[in-house]
Amino acid sequence: MTANELVRVNVAKQFSKLPGARYIRLGPNSGELFRKQFLLEPLREGKTVIVELDGVRGYGSSFLEEAFGGAVRELNLDVEDALRRLKIETRIESWRLDVDEYIRTAKDNRNPAAA
Amino acid sequence: MTISAALMLETVLSTKLVDVVAPATTPSTAIAPRAPSEKTAFATMPAGTVSPTTPASLATSRLNPTESHIHVQVEQAPSLVTIMLPAGLVVAGWFIVNKTQANRERRKQLREAVGDLQESLSELEKVAISYHSAARLPALEREIVSKLGRFEKACSAIPRYVNSQRFWRACPPASVEVDARSIQQLRKAITLNHFADEHTGALDDQDELIQEIDLAATVVQERLEDVRIAALD
Numbered sequence: 014m015t016a017n018e019l020v021r022v023n024v025a026k027q028f029s030k031l032p033g034a035r036y037i038r039l040g041p042n043s044g045e046l047f048r049k050q051f052l053l054e055p056l057r058e059g060k061t062v063i064v065e066l067d068g069v070r071g072y073g074s075s076f077l078e079e080a081f082g083g084a085v086r087e088l089n090l091d092v093e094d095a096l097r098r099l100k101i102e103t104r105i106e107s108w109r110l111d112v113d114e115y116i117r118t119a120k121d122n123r124n125p126a127a128a
Numbered sequence: 129m130t131i132s133a134a135l136m137l138e139t140v141l142s143t144k145l146v147d148v149v150a151p152a153t154t155p156s157t158a159i160a161p162r163a164p165s166e167k168t169a170f171a172t173m174p175a176g177t178v179s180p181t182t183p184a185s186l187a188t189s190r191l192n193p194t195e196s197h198i199h200v201q202v203e204q205a206p207s208l209v210t211i212m213l214p215a216g217l218v219v220a221g222w223f224i225v226n227k228t229q230a231n232r233e234r235r236k237q238l239r240e241a242v243g244d245l246q247e248s249l250s251e252l253e254k255v256a257i258s259y260h261s262a263a264r265l266p267a268l269e270r271e272i273v274s275k276l277g278r279f280e281k282a283c284s285a286i287p288r289y290v291n292s293q294r295f296w297r298a299c300p301p302a303s304v305e306v307d308a309r310s311i312q313q314l315r316k317a318i319t320l321n322h323f324a325d326e327h328t329g330a331l332d333d334q335d336e337l338i339q340e341i342d343l344a345a346t347v348v349q350e351r352l353e354d355v356r357i358a359a360l361d
Binding site for chain 1: 266269270272273274275276277278280281283284308309311312315316318319320323324325326
């Protein structure tokens with residue numbers, strides 16, 4: 014598998030239009046659940062994941078941090094590699110900036126409250 | 129050629145001089161008198177004379193003493209340019225006025241949309257501060273995420289008010305973009321820490337997080353005001 018292989022994930026269609034909190038134990042549609050269902054496996058296989066964020070009610074920063082920053086932490090990805098293989102598609106620039114920041118600072122943000 | 133024919137020519141020919149040769153016996157008064165101010169001038173010249181402007185090809189007529197050389201200047205019919213220019217100016221004027229009014233209306237709509245966003249932001253800030261300042265309320269978390277999502281979507285839609293125009297835009301596109309970085313800071317201040325499971329209890333209103341939310345909201349309000357000012361007439 015190479016980074017040239019693309020996996021496209023549409024959050025609203027494939028996951029939920031109502032993304033929830035950070036951890037699975039806090040309720041449905043959490044960032045942790047999204048990471049486990051859609052991000053870890055393709056990233057582990059060296060694929061590029063394109064995540065379409067639009068079409069949902071909204072995101073809490075904790076959801077985005079746990080989904081994307083959490084993937085970088087869990088797979089111990091190099092930041093440049095993660096930025097190259099985790100691509101965001103959205104019309105809302107603040108969401109893109111948010112994800113970009115959480116990927117860059119993932120390893121500084123290890124949350125002691127993690128489940 | 130008769131005089132009447134010459135008069136008819138007046139309406140159809142160009143301003144070039146037309147020389148009409150008439151019998152010498154034709155009285156000059158037979159020609160319809162015209163006011164001196166009229167552009168078209170008729171002149172009866174003595175037989176054997178040639179107007180200075182007479183084409184050389186007609187110069188031979190002066191050799192014939194029996195003919196009077198009538199010099200007729202016929203006004204040129206309006207050319208295509210002289211007809212189309214005023215019409216074109218009228219159309220261009222209409223277009224400019226129409227487009228200016230449409231852009232003014234678009235800027236008005238834009239200001240109203242920004243005004244609505246400023247109200248939404250004030251409401252969002254109020255709800256967020258009340259959430260962090262009280263015991264955890266999961267229903268309020270959903271409301272905050274929902275309000276924040278709607279606010280972000282509406283902010284990202286603002287530039288489309290002018291980006292949908294192909295030319296002669298109501299405002300420069302860059303001037304109506306709400307700074308995404310400031311919105312991101314607002315979202316982080318509200319939902320990154322002390323949110324959901326991390327909500328450990330009511331925060332004091334002097335708490336750093338509350339101050340951070342207040343500051344981030346103020347910055348976004350300022351960015352929105354910049355957009356509103358850019359959309360003034």
